[in-house]
Each structure stands twice: as structure tokens, then as C-alpha cells.
Amino acid sequence: MNCIEHENISGEFRVFDVRSNKRKHAHVQEKYTRPPANPPREKIMPTDQDWPSVWPGPRTFHPASVPLTVRQGMDKNQKIAPPSKYANAELMKIPNFLHLTPPAVKRHCDAIKKFCTPWPNELDTDENINKHFPLKIITNDYCYSSPKIRDPKARVVTFKFPLSAMTLNNHAEDKIKRLLGERFNQETGEVTLVTDRCPMRRQNYDYNMYLLVALYYESMNVEEWEAEKQEEDMEYYDWEKNPSKKAYIALKYWPKPVDEIKIDEISLENDEKAQNYKEAVTDLFNKGETTHNLFKYKEAVLKIVNDEFQNLDVGNMCQ
Amino acid sequence: MNSITRNSFRVTSSFIRSALTNPFSTIPDTAETLAIEEPDKLYKTIEIELKGNDPEVMKSYSKFAQMAADHLEIKKGEFKKPLHERNNLCLLRAAFASKKSRVQYEIRTYFRYMNFHHLTGSTADTFLEYIQRNLPEGVAMKVTKLEVRKLPEEITKALESTNNHAQ
Numbered sequence: 496m497n498c499i500e501h502e503n504i505s506g507e508f509r510v511f512d513v514r515s516n517k518r519k520h521a522h523v524q525e526k527y528t529r530p531p532a533n534p535p536r537e538k539i540m541p542t543d544q545d546w547p548s549v550w551p552g553p554r555t556f557h558p559a560s561v562p563l564t565v566r567q568g569m570d571k572n573q574k575i576a577p578p579s580k581y582a583n584a585e586l587m588k589i590p591n592f593l594h595l596t597p598p599a600v601k602r603h604c605d606a607i608k609k610f611c612t613p614w615p616n617e618l619d620t621d622e623n624i625n626k627h628f629p630l631k632i633i634t635n636d637y638c639y640s641s642p643k644i645r646d647p648k649a650r651v652v653t654f655k656f657p658l659s660a661m662t663l664n665n666h667a668e669d670k671i672k673r674l675l676g677e678r679f680n681q682e683t684g685e686v687t688l689v690t691d692r693c694p695m696r697r698q699n700y701d702y703n704m705y706l707l708v709a710l711y712y713e714s715m716n717v718e719e720w721e722a723e724k725q726e727e728d729m730e731y732y733d734w735e736k737n738p739s740k741k742a743y744i745a746l747k748y749w750p751k752p753v754d755e756i757k758i759d760e761i762s763l764e765n766d767e768k769a770q771n772y773k774e775a776v777t778d779l780f781n782k783g784e785t786t787h788n789l790f791k792y793k794e795a796v797l798k799i800v801n802d803e804f805q806n807l808d809v810g811n812m813c814q
Numbered sequence: 815m816n817s818i819t820r821n822s823f824r825v826t827s828s829f830i831r832s833a834l835t836n837p838f839s840t841i842p843d844t845a846e847t848l849a850i851e852e853p854d855k856l857y858k859t860i861e862i863e864l865k866g867n868d869p870e871v872m873k874s875y876s877k878f879a880q881m882a883a884d885h886l887e888i889k890k891g892e893f894k895k896p897l898h899e900r901n902n903l904c905l906l907r908a909a910f911a912s913k914k915s916r917v918q919y920e921i922r923t924y925f926r927y928m929n930f931h932h933l934t935g936s937t938a939d940t941f942l943e944y945i946q947r948n949l950p951e952g953v954a955m956k957v958t959k960l961e962v963r964k965l966p967e968e969i970t971k972a973l974e975s976t977n978n979h980a981q
Contacts, residue, residue: 639954
């Protein structure tokens, strides 16, 4: 085709080439050859280089920058070796920890160490901590990827402390236990106050603090209506004020009717059987019915009844 | 024990300790120095719960957290690895009809628990910020802090006065 575009050769008739434009372009066009690419950087990386400088932060896996011959993935049909790292989507998908190698972590920690403070030596055991700092405050923080940075569960604040940390007199202790209800654990003696009524954590914390102080002062307060407390409201069993004492005295002074005896004036402190019986009945009520307590009660009652039988005037009984 | 105060570097730039000069501060040396002594908090335990889909990633992250704790001299507690939770789904394989052919999927959530003991407020904030900044994708974290404190002043003062009365 080139011969047509040459200048006239020895006076030959020049044929007009209609498609000359295309030819011209075709002639000018050279095939584009890519410049030769450099070899991947990893091949010329020295082995003693500073890796944290090469990979300072979290980054998708880049095969040409990582001098490791890693392979990832599998081809279950062909049973060939796992694919190499170049153009390996599996390697790119997973998070890598190349930015957190041990020397890098050490370097980071050395840089942030100045912001830390040491734990005081005096608080080495749990006992010491509980003695000086009895109040425990439990809060939760949440960190995860989400459309919003807040989590509503983070507002919950829990206060825990042993009731013995507040030295209360008998009345105050009873009153605070009634006020706390389920929040007081009888076995461990620990009070738990959980607050989530406010939208922000700071508000819940302040409310809990207020609650704590209010509980203390309320329990120390003696209201007028508290004087109306009756035997049924008592939290513990007092033998002196209960019919059990009356029953014992009736048996002791039989056949004299109980109304004539002034129960309050009789002192049973020297009466060993009475004290035994008192202890047995009180334990049954206060500490619960166990086989041991029931046995003790049986012993105490038998002692009273057997002795009384021996002292009975048979003549009076037959009347 | 009463002299534990919050690390001054962590307090906002308006508070400068008169004794130290922060080389990165833009506030000139001649400015008024306010040394506000905020007492450091005390955390008896910090428990970090991790939830994720990839157990290997969580294993690497736990190792990283341990390394960081060792460097910052934080006491490590129990590191638990309970069994993963499974969520199995049995769905229809085809978009239309073919009720007989199904496909089953399982979604697994893996857990890791890391406990650290005896941290001060400054240490805890530093450590947690560093850990959380390096939290990988696909892992969720829940931090439970157990702070120890004295009972509020109103109560301690009242207790003191009652003790004095008793004496």
C-alpha cells in the first residue's frame, strides 16, 4: 500500500487515493509499548529495614510491599497449591496486623507511657482496697462499628458497697434494709443500686449518689409513726414479748391461773430450763428450722416437761 | 496515697504544671500556670469483652492487647475463651418453588474476655484508647470498668461525727 503514497515515479499517472487519510493515520500510528515496570518493592527490601516505618498504620494488604511469601485460599476442584499473594482477594479481605508487630507495639507504648500513672503500693490486696474504698462503681462502654457512636446501654450505672461500711445503729440498719428490699443481699451483706432512669451516664451517676446519701439520712431519721411498730412487724423474734414465755410461766406456776401472775415482774434469768427453752425457740424463729435447731428444741421441752411431771401433785390432777 | 493525681498531660491544654514545660504546647512559658489537682480514679478491674466473626483475628488482637499491657506494666487477669455461639438458618434454596431443596447457613459469634487489674484512671484511659484505636474491622468491644471510691462526703462526715459523739 505504501507504493501508492510515494511521489510520482517517472511520470506515471498519479492515482488519487480516496482513503488516503486513513492511510496517513495508519502510517503515523506506532504501537504503544508500555515502559518496563520496576520489580516489586519487596524484592529489594533489606532484611534489617525498619518495618514500622514501612507499614505505620492499618492498611489493606498490598503484596508488593510485604516481603513475605504468603499464600491464601484454596481451589477445591483442581487440588493445586493455595494461590499466591498477587491479586489475591482473600488476603485483601481480612484485617491484617502488620502495623502491630512487637517492635511497633513497643515503640507505641514507649511513646504513651508518660501518660500513665502507677497504682499505689499500699492498695496491693483486696482487703486494703475494700477497707479504704468500699464503694464500687460499675459502668460499661461499647466500641463497635455502627451508624451512630452511642449505645443506650452505656448509660447504666451500678453502685455496690457493703452495708457494714456505713456504721448504723440497730434502728437505722433495720430501716435501711426495709427500704432497700431486694437490693440488699442477706448472705453477702452487699447493697446493689442499679440506675438507668436517666438518658446520660453522668445523670445516672449523680442520681445514684443522691440515692445513697438519701438512704443513709432516711434510715437515721426516726419518724413519729415508727412508734406504732408492733410485734408482727418485728424483723427478729423476741421471746420476752411473745406468748411462748406466757406458756412457760403458765406451766411453771400451774395450777395458778396466768392472769394473776404478773409476767413482767418475774425474772427468769436464774432459771436454767427457761433460758434453754428461750434459746431454742429464738433460734428456731431467727435462724430457721434445721435438724439441729429442732433437736435442741426437743431437748429443752423434754427437760421442762419431765421435771414438771415429777413435781406434779397427783392429787390435784385427779380433781 | 492521697497524693495520686491525674496525669497532667491528659488534662486539657489550659492546665499546665508549673514545674514541667510541655515541649509541644503552644502556650508561652510566661502564661499563668493553673495546677488543678484532680484526683486520679482507681479501677480495681477492667474487663474487655470481644465479639467477632473471625477467631484468628480475635486471637491476634488478644495477643496485641497482652503485649501492650506488658509494656505499660498493667497487671493481667483472666483471659477467657468461651465457646462460640451459633445461629443456624435453614432457608429455601430457590427464589421460587422447590420447597424440597433447602440451604443451611450458620453464623458464628466468637467471644474473648480479657481482664486487667489495678489500673489508675490515667493508665486506663491511655491503655483503652490505644487498644480501641487498633480495634480491627468485624470485632466489637464492651468495656466493663469497676471503679473503687470512698463513700460520699456527706456520709463519711456524718459517720465521723457520730463516732466522735460515741467517744
